[in-house]
Amino acid sequence: MNACFRLLLTCAGLLGLTACSQPQHDNTIRQWGFIYCGQDTPWTFNPQLTDGGHTADSLAAQVFDRLLQLDxxxxxxxxxxxxxxxxxxxGLEYTFTLRKDxxxxxxxxxAPSRHFNAEDVVFSFKRVIDPKHPYxxxxxxxxxxxxxxxxGQLIDSIDSLDTSTVRFTLTRPDNAFLSTLSSSYAAIHSAxxxxQLLxxxxPDxxxxxxxxxxxxxxxxxHPHDLIRLKRNAFYWRGAPFMNQVVFDISSRGTGSLAKLLNHECDVLSSPVASQLPVIKNNPDFELIAQxxxxxxxxxINNNIPALQDVRVRQALNLAINRxxxxxxxxxxxxxxxxxLLPPMSWAHDAHLTDVNYDPDTAMALLKEAGYSNNLxxxxxxxxxxxxxxxxxxxxxxLIQADLRAVGVDVTLLLQDRPLRPGSVAQKGIDLTLTGWVADNGDPDNFLRPLLSCSAKQAGLNVANWCNLQFDNLLELASRTTKLDQRMDYYQYAQGILRDEVPIIPLAHGIHYQIHHKSLHGLHLSPFGTRSFSNVYRSE
Known part of the structure; x- marks a missing residue:
């Protein structure tokens, strides 16, 4: 290994990738790998344990494969x-033929002694659904x-028919099942x-x-410093071009944009929108969008008495200037x-009218509900x-200022990292600014994990809202084989959300990524996951 390159890696491990002097000038170093900024510190490396809204998708996509992937x-x-x-x-039995070798x-x-087989698939999913499973x-x-x-209620059984065949038996038809197995959470582990760990x-x-x-x-x-991934030379799709990927997760020193401009990072994920003009005019970098x-x-936390009044929730909705x-x-x-559904979703209800900014009506609703200047x-x-x-x-x-204008006093609780679902700290929160990146293209992936009654029990439904009519529509949509019926059910469900306002949709963003012009193959995915196996340098 190049001596200067070893020096860079040593500095990275000890100083969080911020203290090595000008590694950008050594082209030999740059051909070995790249440094990725924009990933926060994960609290687990197993996507099965994550909550969906803040999983380390870019990281998980490098370590794990799934049975299926999304086009x-x-x-x-x-x-x-x-x-x-x-x-x-x-529609109750799904039989999968697995790849060999x-x-x-x-x-x-x-050090594995065998290749991937059906035993690994059964282990990976039974761990999730079987309370008696040792893991x-x-x-x-x-x-x-x-x-x-x-x-867990959907799966009746998971059976290994032979080393290369697995059968899932469901308790009911589910149109989203294949999409679920394509998500980053459906990672396959080694049984x-x-x-060996047991x-x-x-086992942890x-x-x-x-x-x-x-x-x-x-x-x-190294927590809060770096995550280093190295090439799997025996990857079944072919060995990656890069020897390693280093995720800079340090919070010390200069900001991510400065690190990129100083060539301490090669890739910056999700830059702040105000930074885009700086990059667009820099010939050393390429900006891609998805x-x-x-x-x-x-x-809106529907466990809070004042927020259980639909008039209050509607007032908050009208008070925000989108x-x-x-x-x-x-x-x-x-x-x-x-x-909730973005315009590119096939079930998006384009006929829903815009929520107009209307502070006067918002104040009237708050007064009617008994919360005039005292919320x-x-x-x-x-x-x-x-x-x-x-x-x-x-x-x-901006939301704080909008709500103050209608008589609602808002205290901001700034968090370096999001609260884990169902945590004690989360239960004392009235409002949560959050969002969602879909794991697959099915509308169910937005509606069910964010707002279903099951999601409330799981702690992922931050709004703590449960509506049986809404849940019933999701259930009907998952069972029917007719696309037009599914569309109707999802649009009725969106109508309920519009009337009840358990959450306030704000905006749909564009995913931007900036990388040094010498890097190629850094494609974006609409679902936030992409493999780095085909990334290479041209210089």
């Missing part, structure tokens, strides 16, 4: 670890994204590694020192949200920029 254009499931599948006529990663903790309670036993989907007495390592079949394996982790399946919204948000936060790059709310604000919200703090300050 970025059609949004339809495509083969991945499963080479093909069939569905029974009643797929190897799990070899790491400092694990179910490891790392807390909470799988919020799957719980919000009622995944052999899990058995024998060694360290499966989540902190993961092993998957993806293009890169976790080689090094219309994403996302939404920024304000979740056009001002688009101008001041998105700088013309976003679109106003009428509903005090706490708004939780995660500070990390996201594709759906490039500047959360500024967004929150």
């Amino acid at each position: 970025p254009i059609s949004h339809l499931p495509q083969p991945a670890l499963a080479s093909s599948w069939s569905v029974s006529e009643d 797929v190897r799990f990663q070899q790491t400092a903790n694990f 179910h309670s490891v790392s807390g036993g909470h799988y919020p994204w799957f719980e919000s989907q009622s995944f 052999e590694y899990a058995d 024998r060694e007495g360290h 390592y499966i989540d902190t020192k993961p092993v998957g079949t993806g293009p890169f394996y976790l080689a090094e982790y 219309t994403a399946m996302n939404v920024a919204f304000l979740a 056009e001002n948000l688009l101008d001041s936060v998105y700088y013309g790059t976003g679109t106003k949200a009428k509903t 005090h709310l706490i708004l939780a604000v995660p500070m990390e920029p996201r594709p759906y919200n490039p500047s959360p703090r500024k967004t929150a300050e």
Whole structure:
């Protein structure tokens, strides 16, 4: 290994990638890998345990593969670890044929003795749904994204028919099932590694020192400093071009844009919208954009007595000036949200009228509800920029000013990182500024995990809202085989959200990414996940 390159890596490990002098000038170093800025510090490396809104998608996509993957254009499931599948006529049995000769990663903790097979698929999903499984309670036993989907109630059995065939039997038809298996949360783990960890007495390592079949394996982790992934030379799609990827997760020193301009980072994900003009005029960098399946919204805690009054929720909705948000936060790059579903979703109800900014009506509703100049709310604000919200703090300050204008006093609770679902701290919050990046192209992926009664039980429904009519519409939509009926059910559901206002949709953002012009193959996905296996340097 080049001596200067070793020096860079040593500095990165010790100083969070901020103290090495001008590594950008050594082209030998740059051909070995790249440094990625814009990923926050994960609290787990297992996407099964994450809540959906803040999972480390870019990271998970490098370590893990799924049975299926989504086509970025059609949004339809495509083969991945499963080479093909069939569905029974009643829609209850899904049989998958698995790829052969797929190897799990070899790491400092694990050397696989066999290839990926059906045993690994059964292990990966039974851990999630079976409370008696030896790994179910490891790392807390909470799988919020799957719980919000009622995944455990959906699966009747998972069976290994032979080493290369797996059958899922459902309790009811579900049109979104294949899309669910395509999401980043449906990661496939090694059952052999899990058995080894049980024998060694360290079952938690499966989540902190993961092993998957993806293009890169976790080689090094320094909390709040860096995550280093190294090339999986035996990756089944072909070895990645880059030897390693380093995620800069440090919060010390200069900001991400400055690091990019100083060539301390090669890639910057989700830049603040106001930074875009700086990059557009810089010939050293390339700016790429992807219309994403996302939404920024304000979740209203329906457990709070004052917020249980629909008039109060409607008043908050009317008091927010969305056009001002688009101008001041998105700088013309976003679109106003009428509903949770973005315009590119096939179930988006384009006939819904815009919510007009109407502070006078908002004040009248508050007065009618008995909250004229005497409503005090706490708004939780995660500070990390996201594709759906490039500047959360500024967004929150504008909302604070809008609500103050109608007599609602709002205190901002700024968070370096979002609260975990169902946490004690989260329960004292009145409003939460948050959002969602879809995991797949099915409308159910927005509505069910964010607002269903199951999602409320799982803690992922930050609005703490449960409406049986809304849930029934989602259930009907998941069972019917007729697309026009599904469309009707989802549009009725959007109408309920419009009337009841459990959340306030704000905007749909565009996902931007900036990278050095020498890097190629850094494609974006509308679902926030993409592999770095085809990334290479031209200089």
